[in-house]
Amino acid sequence: MSVSTPVGSAVPEHEGAGGWRHRLAERGIDRQLWLLAPAVVFVVLLFLYPFFYGLQLSFQPNEGGPFSDYDRFFSDAYQRDTIGTTLKLSLPAALFNVLAAVPLAYRMRGRFRGKRLVTTVLVVPITLGTVLTAEGLLNYLGPAGWFNRILMDLHLVHEPVTLIHNYWGVFFSLVITGFPFAFLLILSYLSGIDPSLERAAATMGAGWWQRFRRITLPLLTPGLATTFCLTFVLAFSVFPSAILVGNPAGSTRVISIAAYQAAYEQYDYPYASAIAMVMGLVELAVIALVLLWRTTLFKGSTGGKG
Amino acid sequence: MAVTDTLAGSDVAGTADEPTAPRGKRRFVASPAAWLVWGVVVFFFVNLAALVGSVLVNSFARQWFGTWLPNGWTTKWYSQAWDSFGLLHVIVVTLQVSGLVVGISLLIGVPASFVLARRSFPGKSLVFFAFLLPIMMPPITYGIPLATVLYKYELAGTMTGVVLANLVPSVPFVILTMTPFVEQVDRRIEDAARMCGAGLTATFTRILAPLLLPGILAAGILVLVRTVAMFELTFLTAGPDSQTLVVALYYSMSAAGIRAQQSVDAMAVIYTSMMLVLLVIALRFVNPTQLVARVKEEQ
Known part of the structure; x- marks a missing residue:
């Protein structure tokens, strides 16, 4: 079958019967688009349908009016505060990961010996996964772990520092899993910036700070925004580490724990769906803000764009 | 400005500012900023190594209470x-699930x-x-409605359900x-082929597929790594017989007290070595820094 003739060069074989097909092809619709069909069906069936099912389920609570589950969530301080807890964890963690990755990636953007090794080693934490990270944090940062022993032997502290089963344990776990990811993304954005721009600035007498501040950073910022969004998504959905190394009943009771408890401990699916919707809404709001800010930035062809 | 970063090698500053230093013989002088950056990196890695090391040591320990070494x-x-965890079954399930997910996706x-x-066509954006939404949403957000739907069709708890959820x-x-x-x-x-x-079929199978093979391998291996590591979706949809390794690990860890911690650590080490093998294979095919912007490395 000679389908999908390039638009414009098509010669209509049959007038009439083939005419509508030809007209559609001129607008970019022809049989090649069928290749897209499985993916579209898939997204509709497994993502959009469950999503809207959950959405309408959240308006059909087990008791009360359509909004009573949302009302229940927002009027209960123990539930409502999970939003703040999640943001207090994920925003600093994502920000830290991005900001710490910038100088490192900036330093590593050129070519040097052993670059591949360093990048490989930096990717290793991705393979650890949240559960091993949690186990390692418990062993290493625990009251009898190596970290506290070193601090005590150096007489820096007299009692073991509590770094697990609280906010910091979860924060460290988010840094360990999120930082390599942020670093890789930023490094690839940085290597997309034309190095001759910086060289040009250097010939005009710009110091390294000026070159970074006036040339690289403006070109990199859109990429930074994208990286921030992706690390934020990772940090926002923190779940296993908040339970394993955090304090899931108190300071690290994040919103995903609330949603999980509603679904799998109380079997209240409408309520769980309502919490999940709130969770998605809060996350998308943060991302929308960041992306909105990004649209005000330079969008050029010199790379560094999202 | 001439004293800047030469530790990082052929830097932009290096090409502009040091006509005297011959190539290959670099001054081992770095600015305080460079030392600071590398110091932080080393600190991160030392702690990371200690973290992984403590799990490794504990998994081989007979007894380890309050001392430096067991x-x-x-x-x-x-x-x-x-x-006791039936690891063989769990590993087989993990491989089956991730293999199916890679193939189907x-x-x-x-x-697509x-x-x-x-192509450009109406409604493309x-x-x-x-397609972008499932990546941008936290897995729990769509995982819970998805699990509810899967329960409705009695797919949750089966391997089909786990595979479907991981495909999203x-x-x-x-x-x-x-x-x-x-x-x-x-x-x-x-x-030219046309x-x-x-x-269309011949173009796809005989022209495009061989040319796209590196990309297909890269995508497949990355999906494999992601699926083996995916906790939330598997956790929400798996039943007792369809657990993958991460989920089994989580259950054994959150039920602490029943099992010796060393046993959990041993399982964690098995999981990590599996992931490490996958990663090493992946890095043979994918350059991780070129995933976003594919740019020629400067010569």
Whole structure:
């Protein structure tokens, strides 16, 4: 079958019967688009349908009016505060990961010996996964772990520092899993910036700070925004580490724990769906803000764009 | 300005500022900023190594209470973990699930990425947005409604359910990873094949597929790594017989007190070594820094 003739060069074989097909092809619709069909069906069936099912389920609570589950969530301080807890964890963690990755990636953007090794080693934490990270944090940062022993032997502290089963344990776990990811993304954005721009600035007498501040950073910022969004998504959905190394009943009771408890401990699916919707809404709001800010930035062809 | 960063090697500053230093013989002088950056990196790695090391040491420890190193070594925790968690079954399930997810997501994703990279059609940005959403949403957000739907159709708890749930982020991921690879293939090669009488199927299987093979491998391996590591979706949809290794690990860890911690650590080490093997294979095919912007390295 000679389908999908390039638009414009098509010669209509049959007038009439083939005419509508030809007209559609001129607008970019022809049989090649069928290749897209499985993916579209898939997204509709497994993502959009469950999503809207959950959405309408959240308006059909087990008791009360359509909004009573949302009302229940927002009027209960123990539930409502999970939003703040999640943001207090994920925003600093994502920000830290991005900001710490910038100088490192900036330093590593050129070519040097052993670059591949360093990048490989930096990717290793991705393979650890949240559960091993949690186990390692418990062993290493625990009251009898190596970290506290070193601090005590150096007489820096007299009692073991509590770094697990609280906010910091979860924060460290988010840094360990999120930082390599942020670093890789930023490094690839940085290597997309034309190095001759910086060289040009250097010939005009710009110091390294000026070159970074006036040339690289403006070109990199859109990429930074994208990286921030992706690390934020990772940090926002923190779940296993908040339970394993955090304090899931108190300071690290994040919103995903609330949603999980509603679904799998109380079997209240409408309520769980309502919490999940709130969770998605809060996350998308943060991302929308960041992306909105990004649209005000330079969008050029010199790379560094999202 | 001339004293800047030469530790990082052929820097932009290096080419502009040091005509005197011969190539290959670099001054080992670095600015305080460079030392600071590398110091932080070393600190991060030392802690990370200690973190992984403590799990490794504990998994071989006979007993370890309040000392620097345990008072004896043993491998019994591995055999115990292997038996008591039924690890063989869990690993087989993990491999089956991830193999199915990789295969199906490639079958669905590669043709879609081809269309999205090559064609423009009405509603393209909408379709693209729909593919982007599953990656941008936290897994728990769509995982809970998805699990509810899967329970409705009695698929939750089965391996089908786990595979379906894991496909949700995998297919968009394949599409996004493959798009730059498709864009690299010269259009005229396809046109030439068409002129020589190849149909759509023949163009796809005999021209495009071989050219796209590196991209397909890269996407497949990345999906494999992601699926083995995916906790939330598997956790929400798996039943007792369809747990993957991460989920089994989580259950054994959150039920602490019943099992010896060393046994859990042994299982964690098995999981990490599996992931490490996958990563090493992955890095043979993928340069991780070129996933976003594929740019020529400067010569």
